[in-house]
Amino acid sequence: MIQQQLIASPVTATVDFAAQGVHHGFLRLPYSRDDAAWGSVMIPLTVVSNGEGPTVLLTGANHGDEYEGPIALFDLAATIRAEEVTGRIIIVPAMNYPAFMAGTRTSPIDRGNMNRSFPGRPDGTVTQKIADYFQRVLLPMSDVVLDFHSGGKTLDFLPYCAAHVLADKRQEAQAFDLVRAFGAPYSCRMLEIDAVGMYDTAAEEMGKVFVTTELGGGGTASARTAGIAIRGCRNLLVAAGALKGAVEPQPTQWLDMPDDDCFTFSEDAGLIRFCADLGDRVEKGQTVAMIYPTSRTGHAPVAVAARRSGLLTARHFPGLVKPGDCVAVVADEVDG
Numbered sequence: 001m002i003q004q005q006l007i008a009s010p011v012t013a014t015v016d017f018a019a020q021g022v023h024h025g026f027l028r029l030p031y032s033r034d035d036a037a038w039g040s041v042m043i044p045l046t047v048v049s050n051g052e053g054p055t056v057l058l059t060g061a062n063h064g065d066e067y068e069g070p071i072a073l074f075d076l077a078a079t080i081r082a083e084e085v086t087g088r089i090i091i092v093p094a095m096n097y098p099a100f101m102a103g104t105r106t107s108p109i110d111r112g113n114m115n116r117s118f119p120g121r122p123d124g125t126v127t128q129k130i131a132d133y134f135q136r137v138l139l140p141m142s143d144v145v146l147d148f149h150s151g152g153k154t155l156d157f158l159p160y161c162a163a164h165v166l167a168d169k170r171q172e173a174q175a176f177d178l179v180r181a182f183g184a185p186y187s188c189r190m191l192e193i194d195a196v197g198m199y200d201t202a203a204e205e206m207g208k209v210f211v212t213t214e215l216g217g218g219g220t221a222s223a224r225t226a227g228i229a230i231r232g233c234r235n236l237l238v239a240a241g242a243l244k245g246a247v248e249p250q251p252t253q254w255l256d257m258p259d260d261d262c263f264t265f266s267e268d269a270g271l272i273r274f275c276a277d278l279g280d281r282v283e284k285g286q287t288v289a290m291i292y293p294t295s296r297t298g299h300a301p302v303a304v305a306a307r308r309s310g311l312l313t314a315r316h317f318p319g320l321v322k323p324g325d326c327v328a329v330v331a332d333e334v335d336g
């Protein structure tokens, strides 16, 4: 581990992070392969700096099949003017660029799940090398981090912005102030079911103010969720003090995911029929879905029950389900 820290990142930025103005470029990661002996992975990057202020790091496509983040960030990079900025905004629309270009959650190069790859390795796989660059270069230079997620091809979410309940209450309060400013239709106090290796955890452990989203899913973005992402990103930048202007306040319903009972997993394979839709109120024990065995006719479906009462906040997206898949997430409606 000590040895590893001495190895410089193989990633180089083609823009100067200290330069004033708007600069478009790349994070270039050497990647030698059959079709390019001295080839590289070229991750698009925009850095906008103007005078004094915080540094905000914006990332999309941490998972490659989630699209609201890339839409909001390619849009922002194409439209932002330096004179609007107070401080520095670092925009990486597609953090796991190989996964984004393949339209898959994980990287086609090494199957790396970016959000399970932190702190990364400078001498590891492509995904680990990207994670290491964020861990040792981009996160340390940032004050605020917004990482966009959606459900991808296998989940669908009520559109929410979220932060984590943290031991450091000041850091937690700063994050929830930005969640409020983002102004998604739903705002969530999030519990992670599998926090090891996450970008979220890496940023929070460094004391950074970390905000994330789940804005839809199914492997696409709607007009509504793209609009939420674009407006929310600008609102967050204004509230963080990195962009001039005023926050456009939006109504939001706060949600809480206090424990593991929020999550329901399938024990069966089959054809899934939902009995409640996203945003519906469900009661503990209520059937949220039925799973029909597909190997033969004449068998009754297996009922999947909500483990707590609340709003159906996320659901399995594809029509077929496997044992172990997350079927439903039920969150409490709470006051902000």
Ligand SMILES: [Zn+2]
Binding pocket: 062, 063, 066, 148, 149, 150, 152
């Ligand atoms: Zn994701």
